[in-house]
Amino acid sequence: MKNKKFAVIGLGRFGSAIARKLSQRGAEVLAIDINQDRVESLKDDVAYAVCLDSTDAKNLEAQSIEEMDAVVVAIGTNFQDLILTTFALMELDVERIIVRAQDPIQKRILEKIGVKEILSLEDEVSNNVAEQLLNPSVLMSIRLPDDYEIIEVRAPRIICNRTLGDIGLREKYSINLITVMRKGNLDGKFHILGVPDASTKITEDDIIVVFGRSNDIDRFLEINQ
Known part of the structure; x- marks a missing residue:
């Protein structure tokens, strides 16, 4: 995974785990969150950790977000911020945008605005449980x-x-x-x-x-x- 560049926006448990795993695999990772404590907790594990408001396209553009191979949006506490961040990334013509949906309603909304890759943890968990039962x-x-x-x-x-x-x-x-x-x-x-x-x-x-x-x-x- 050398020379690959990724951004992860939203550094809760899920986003932090993705950022660390990508970094461990040799990728250059830009980790973003509006919460300074979360940024501080991850700064030693990734190439760059930045505290900013990701709903503002100018903030993202200042980080050269459009140069990333992919951006993962993992904001879990505020769906409005997730939507605004995703829309900002689309406006900046980010090549690949992967967004986490918390539930089927969020997934449908993301599909409606044109998001191609959606991570649905509910689907993954239910699939794993069903397989393990069967x-x-x-x-x-x-x-x-x-x-x-x-x-x-x-x-x-x-x-x-x-x-x-x-x-x-x-x-x-x-x-x-x-x-x-x-x-x-x-x-x-x-x-x-x-x-x-x-x-x-x-x-x-x-x-x-x-x-x-x-x-x-x-x-x-x-x-x-």
């Missing part, structure tokens, strides 16, 4: 456009102690394995093994991360329960 082995589920999905799932017993070449996830189920997470012997924590290949063997207690169409993933889970 498939207890599923640890995480992310819905993507066009009926695609990424899931973290405990490796089904039927595929353990077999190589990926032997299992044939793509050939049999039309899904792709992104990576494998395996528990370390020393610290007991799960670690990513990197990019797997046909010789990678799945072992008991592994967590696999797979990508594919939702119906293909459901079929894989159902067959291998």
Whole structure:
């Protein structure tokens, strides 16, 4: 993620977590909030932390906001400020604007004013809960456009102690394995093994991360329960 530049506006728990994660991944992050205490708490974790009123387009323009690869608007306490900030970003022709919606009504309003990318935590939480109820082995589920999905799932017993070449996830189920997470012997924590290949063997207690169409993933889970 080198040379990527992002701005995060609204430094509550959600916005701060995004800003820190982007910075940890090597991005140049501009963190913005109207609350000085929130800015101070994040200033050592990001490239720039600025206290300003983001509803004023002139303030954003002074930070060269239009040069960012993307801007995340994560204002959670004042929907009017979120709307005004988003509108200011649109007026400044920011290339990519991602806005957090707190509920379905906010989501509809954001859609009406032309926001293309909306983060709906309600949708993500409900999707994860539903998946975990239907498939207890599923640890995480992310819905993507066009009926695609990424899931973290405990490796089904039927595929353990077999190589990926032997299992044939793509050939049999039309899904792709992104990576494998395996528990370390020393610290007991799960670690990513990197990019797997046909010789990678799945072992008991592994967590696999797979990508594919939702119906293909459901079929894989159902067959291998």
